[in-house]
Amino acid sequence: MDSKIVNLRTKLNIFKATSNGANIADCPVRDVMQGVNGKWSSLLMAALAEQPYRFGELRRLVPDISQRMLTQTLHDLQRDGFVHREVFPTKPPSVEYSLTDLGRSMFGALHQLILWAEINHGAVREARAAFDAGG
Amino acid sequence: MDSKIVNLRTKLNIFKATSNGANIADCPVRDVMQGVNGKWSSLLMAALAEQPYRFGELRRLVPDISQRMLTQTLHDLQRDGFVHREVFPTKPPSVEYSLTDLGRSMFGALHQLILWAEINHGAVREARAAFDAGG
DNA sequence: CAGCATCCCTCCGGATACTG
DNA sequence: CAGTATCCGGAGGGATGCTG
Numbered sequence: 056m057d058s059k060i061v062n063l064r065t066k067l068n069i070f071k072a073t074s075n076g077a078n079i080a081d082c083p084v085r086d087v088m089q090g091v092n093g094k095w096s097s098l099l100m101a102a103l104a105e106q107p108y109r110f111g112e113l114r115r116l117v118p119d120i121s122q123r124m125l126t127q128t129l130h131d132l133q134r135d136g137f138v139h140r141e142v143f144p145t146k147p148p149s150v151e152y153s154l155t156d157l158g159r160s161m162f163g164a165l166h167q168l169i170l171w172a173e174i175n176h177g178a179v180r181e182a183r184a185a186f187d188a189g190g
Numbered sequence: 191m192d193s194k195i196v197n198l199r200t201k202l203n204i205f206k207a208t209s210n211g212a213n214i215a216d217c218p219v220r221d222v223m224q225g226v227n228g229k230w231s232s233l234l235m236a237a238l239a240e241q242p243y244r245f246g247e248l249r250r251l252v253p254d255i256s257q258r259m260l261t262q263t264l265h266d267l268q269r270d271g272f273v274h275r276e277v278f279p280t281k282p283p284s285v286e287y288s289l290t291d292l293g294r295s296m297f298g299a300l301h302q303l304i305l306w307a308e309i310n311h312g313a314v315r316e317a318r319a320a321f322d323a324g325g
Numbered sequence: 326c327a328g329c330a331t332c333c334c335t336c337c338g339g340a341t342a343c344t345g
Numbered sequence: 346c347a348g349t350a351t352c353c354g355g356a357g358g359g360a361t362g363c364t365g
């Protein structure tokens with residue numbers, strides 16, 4: 056048993072949240088994970104980790120995101136301090152999105168998960184197939 | 191610009207998915223992230239990374255999860271090959287859940303994000319407060 | 326170009342009651 | 346103890362149309 060993990064649970068109250076009148080924000084994991092939880096968040100983080108992009112460019116990069124969800128997800132990422140939004144008063148106006156320092160820091164961790172997903176994608180698919188086949 | 195990340199996008203088609211007739215499973219990030227995306231998945235992974243637990247123990251560890259969601263999330267994690275489910279034919283029966291090798295491997299990456307969340311929770315909350323206050 | 330507003334619907338997930 | 350079954354409200358998210 057990894058003592059670091061036990062310490063993590065004990066010290067940070069990973070599991071305690073809304074019970075006993077506490078707010079969900081008291082649980083760092085749940086609170087911060089909500090940023091990653093969105094259907095598009097990690098995808099947009101990966102895109103902006105590459106380089107800054109404008110609104111329309113992001114739409115083209117992620118063809119099947121609706122403009123509503125793009126707006127909303129970028130807004131949420133901005134609110135969490137991960138994304139910086141810069142408006143250039145050109146005509147027509149253009150808006151550029153980029154990662155903040157906090158965003159880059161967060162993506163450093165998220166990146167590990169993305170790399171893992173790429174490497175082990177096949178294993179996960181096989182596990183699913185086996186599960187669906189035999190039980 | 192990090193060439194590794196550019197390579198990631200190009201090579202793995204992070205952003206392409208359901209367009210041009212492809213399945214979402216063609217995008218490793220989206221496909222695997224769905225496991226993490228669940229409201230309870232990462233929490234249960236963290237719990238089981240600590241040690242194997244039985245159904246009722248998990249309920250007590252995560253007081254505000256409904257038994258429906260606990261069943262369903264464990265089922266999904268099992269299907270993805272992250273969690274092993276072992277039934278002991280005792281009376282009354284007991285079921286133990288533990289991480290598989292694949293699950294432990296995945297949690298290695300997820301753990302980075304959890305640690306990040308703990309360390310930077312304050313920064314995220316401050317960013318939100320600032321955003322909500324001034325825009 | 327970069328969005329906000331509106332409508333609408335799916336499905337996530339909670340509450341409750343019942344089984345092996 | 347460890348689940349299934351059913352009902353149901355609300356958030357998530359798509360489609361469309363309009364603005365600065």
